[in-house]
Amino acid sequence: MARPRIEYLNAEDRDYVHEQTVRVLEEVGIGFNTPAAIDLLEEAGAPVDRARLTAKLPWELVERCLATAPREVRLAARDPRYDVVLGDGSLTFCTDGTGTYMYDELTGVRSEGSAAALRTVMTLFDALPEVDYAWPSISARDLHPATAGLEIEAISLRWLSKHVQDEVREPAHARPLLEIFEAIAGASMWDRPIFSTIDCTVAPLQHERDMTEATIELAKAGVPVLILPMPLTGTTSPITPLGTAIVNMAELLSAVVLFQLAQPGCPLISGVGAAAANMRTGDYLCGSPEVALINVICIEMSRRYGLPVTGSAVTCDAKASNHQAGAEGMMTGMAGALAGADSLLAFGLMDGAETVSLAKTMLDCDTVGALKRLLRDDPVDEARALAADLKEVGIGGHFLARRSTRQGTRAGELWQPRLWQRGPVERQAGDGLVRAAREAALELLRTHEVPPFDDDVVAQVNDVIDHYARSVGAPDTRIRWHAVEPLELHR
Secondary structure (H helix, E strand, O other): EEEOOOOOOOOOHHHHHHHHHHHHHHHHHHEEHHHHHHHHHHHHHOOOOOOOOOEEHHHHHHHHHHOOOOOOOOOOOOHHHHEEEEEEOOOOOOOOEEOOOOEEEOOOOOEEEEEEHHHHHHHHHOOOOOOOOOOOOOOOOOOOOOOOHHHHHHHHHHOOOOEEEEEEEOOHHHHHHHHHHHHHHHHOOOOOOEEEEOOOOOOOOOOOHHHHHHHHHHHHOOOOOEOOOOOOOOOOOOOOOOHHHHHHHHHHHHHHHHHHHHOOOOEEEEOOOEEEEEOOOOOEOOOOHHHHHHHHHHHHHHHHHHOOEEEEEEOOOOOOHHHHHHHHHHHHHHHHHOOOOEEEEEEEEEEEEEEEEHHHHHHHHHHHHHHHOOOEOOOOHHHOHHHHHHHHHHHEEEEEEOOHHHHHHOOOOOOOOOOOOOOOOHHHHHOOOHHHHHHHHHHHHHHOOOOOOHHHHHHHHHHHHHHHHHHHHHOOOOOOOHHHHOOOOOO
């Protein structure tokens, strides 16, 4: 069986990256910034500084925690047909998350994210088979701040029948969210983990207190955790891809230790959120060649440690769905895919992951489709070589009338894009690809129906959110998650 692969680090290089990562953990240490973490680490024998809430991590402790982390992680879906397993050898794709703006390339209008925009993008993700699971791609900024962390997940799960992955930033949200997830799943998160949480470390070499405490509680309840360090070259990490990758891996392994101590055997996913800084402005760059290199290094090291790994790819720094967007997305996507990632973040984000575009979401489906075809396992045998056909056709013949050609075409031997243009120039001259992509998105949104919740599930989720809202004094006039209208879109 053949599958294309690239290797950036040789065995000696991987040993070096490992040694430098261990050196950071043992000699520099990590800021955990919460007594809850320090208690766990001290009990496990790590040298801790309670005054500074830091700890140094001996490699023996890291190795012991890696040994209890599962090699495969199941991400269940509201509809079991969409369950995903990371680490089983397949390549899956998740949407990238928490953009600030929605952008319409045809009008040039960029608007702030809203609950309506969130419902709309999640519905589109539900309709697209290229999307395996989703990180909510737009921040709903019109929800009440006290309850937004609950309502965003309720909206996302209502309009997506696939797995949802998102950040949980408040420890107080963990318990009501678990009640919401279990009401929707009809089971515990150990049995049907329809939600996974994202734990973002804070470069350099720190954990954020509230998110860490929330993640510990969720991990104890069976919620899978994507650990997503986000160091930035030249600002919160060294200027080189190698130095940034070492920071990414040190933060990652420190989180593995923490969450395995909190809940041995809890499902963890290695994430690569590291990016490059625009050294003129400090902006976050996600489509540069350095980002591709950092991903390859961290994917190779994650595989060395036996962790399923999600890379960041296909997002871009372009300001619109143009040549730059496609080139950046394919470069980072191909690097992560060929390096052996189990999953890649993709779909719809541009402008340094700040802006969501429906048109780009559709065009990214063709990028993802091409990558899946490139990474498909292909047998190397007589059936694939078609040696008998070669012999029968002989010199100067053609294969158009061969049964193998018909069968291979019907079986999808040659990948076909959704939108990329392959027709005659005369027919497609002046036919805007972005316009066609946006029209395709609008048609899916017009026709696709997401399976609804049962009435009793709606009632249970309402009770949880309303009880929490009363406990924090949120007003009754806030937007109701189950009554959100879709975004008004004009053709």
